[in-house]
Amino acid sequence: MGIPDIFDTLDAQLPWQRDLYRDLHRHPELSLQEHRTAERIETELTGIGYTVQRIGGTGVVGVLENGPGATVxxxxxxxxxxVTEDTGLDYSSENDGVMHACGHDVHITCLLGAARLLAxxxxxxxxxxIALFQPAEETAAGARAxxxxxxxxxxxxxxxxxxQHVMTTEAGTIGTTAGPVLSAGDSLKITVYGRGAHGSMPHNSVDPVxxxxxxxxxxxxxxxxEIEPGKFAVVTIGASNAGTKSNIIPDRAELLLNLRTYDEAIRTHIMESIERIVRGECTTAGSPREPEFEYYDQFPLTDNDAxxxxxxTEAFTGHFGAGRVAHTAPYTASEDFSRIPDAFGIPYTYWTVGSVPADKLRRAEASGTVAQDIPAxxxxxxxxxxxxxxxxxxxxxxxxxxxxLAG
Structure with missing residues (x-):
């Protein structure tokens, strides 16, 4: 399938995109608080002829109808x-304690740029x-909203x-893959109960610590x-909180967990195993109350249609050349993007775009200092x-x- 050349005006619009990116980076906004960002997106889309509406609070959707054909x-x-920015850039965040530390400002700028080319x-x-600008990805709330x-x-x-997502791979390259590309992610708060007592009298307690x-x-x-070797799964206990003083045995403890999986059956198995183990340990300890489980910040699996x-991938290879398009291994990070195509019941794919200059990446790889020199x-x-x-x-x-759209 031939892709028409609509890029003859790209060089002329890149200065506008660079200015837009710097403006967005200077003015980051937290999840579901993206009011200035949404207004800027609305202005840009309206100016190039998209029909624009707010959906999901600070979500913005622009639609450009251009005759019969597919809908993308x-x-x-x-x-x-x-996050408090520490890049030293001359366009660093002006909002204290808030930063575009995940590249969403890149994503906005690129989609607006593509919309301008299409228009x-x-x-x-x-x-x-359809150009859809989704809020609150970081809290897994935006797509659902x-x-x-x-x-x-x-x-x-x-x-x-x-x-698409900008990553710390080589700038100018694209990564694609079929099947799972981002893991499902689940956070879990577990509260277990004991019986408080004086620290000198542990025999009077059921110690939740x-x-x-x-x-x-x-x-x-x-x-x-419990998980078959070679299958991917992560169970991380990120926090264990209990007590206030060295000589007081508290009456409860909290654990905060994070789970990552590529397979729904494994995801379900892990959740069931966690609850089984916690209930069993509580019974063994003589806990006076049933444990409580609170699941939150739940991200669906991002599973690319083959x-x-x-x-x-064929279109990218034809446009960029095979040397700039590579197969990427699945990432263990998570996203809520797939909730949108899943709700429509349509196929989707999600790819990565590199952002690190090749010479900088090569030096870090050669010296074994990627983790230190290439901030993720x-x-x-x-x-x-x-x-x-x-x-x-x-x-x-x-x-x-x-x-x-060009077929």
Whole structure:
């Protein structure tokens, strides 16, 4: 399938994109508080002819209808993180304690850039393009909020959906894969109960600190002894909280867990095993109350449709050349993007775009200092290279859309 050349105006619009990116980076906003960001997106989309509406609070959706054909949904997330920036950039965050430390400002800029290219070259394609800007990805709340606010009835039903993420791979390169590309993620708060007592009289207590410690150790056996070797699963205990003073045995303890899986059956098994182990340890300890389980910040699996991924990979290879498109291994990070195409019941694919200059990455690889010298997403030092990252991400969004709209 040939992709028409709509990129003759890209060089001319890149200065606008660079300025837009720096503006977004200076003014990051936390999840579901992206008011200024949403207003800027609305202004840009309206100015190029998209029909724009708010969905899900700070979510923005633009629709550009251009005759008969397929309907493509392209998504970018827009929220920032509660991180204090330490990059030293001259366009660093001006919002104290808030930073675009995950590259969502790149995602916004690239999708707006692709929308501008499509709007300016309507003779090159036919169909409908939906540019969806989703809030609150970092808290797993944004996609659900848009669906709950009637997204499915407020926009044309797409035939396919796309998402992308900037990563600390080589700038100018793209990574694609079929099947799982991002893990399902679940956070879990467990509260176990004991009986408080004076620290000098442990015989009067049911000690929840000892109980929690036993649970922490026992949970380590889920992955090591219950999951088939070679299958991916992570069970992390990120916090264990109990007590206020050295000579007081408290009456409860809290554990905070994080789970990552690529397989729904394994995900279910891990949750059931956690609850079984916790209940068993509580019974053994003589806990006076049943434990409590609170699941939150739950991210779905991002599982790329094989046929869609193959079509997009072919389009990327044809446009960029085989040397810039590579198969990527699944990441253990998580996303809520897939809730949107899953709600529509449509296929999707999600790819990665590199952001680290090749020479910098090669030096770090050669010296074995990648972890120290290449700050990853969510780091206060995270700073994607503007060029060629913005151009690459803009092209990927446009090429993917044209793979369905230019037929």
């Amino acid at each position: 949904l392209s998504r970018a997330d827009i929220d920032a993180l509660p 300016g070259h309507r003779d090159a394609w036919s169909g409908t393009h 848009m669906v709950d606010d009637g997204l499915l009835s407020k926009v044309p039903r797409p035939d396919v959906a796309f998402g 000892v109980l929690a410690a036993s649970i922490v150790l026992r949970l380590q056996t889920i992955v090591s002894r 046929a869609t991924n193959a079509r997009i 997403n969510h780091s206060p030092f995270f700073a994607p290279a503007i060029d060629p990252t913005l151009e690459t991400g803009t092209r990927t969004q446009a090429v993917a859309a044209l793979a369905y």
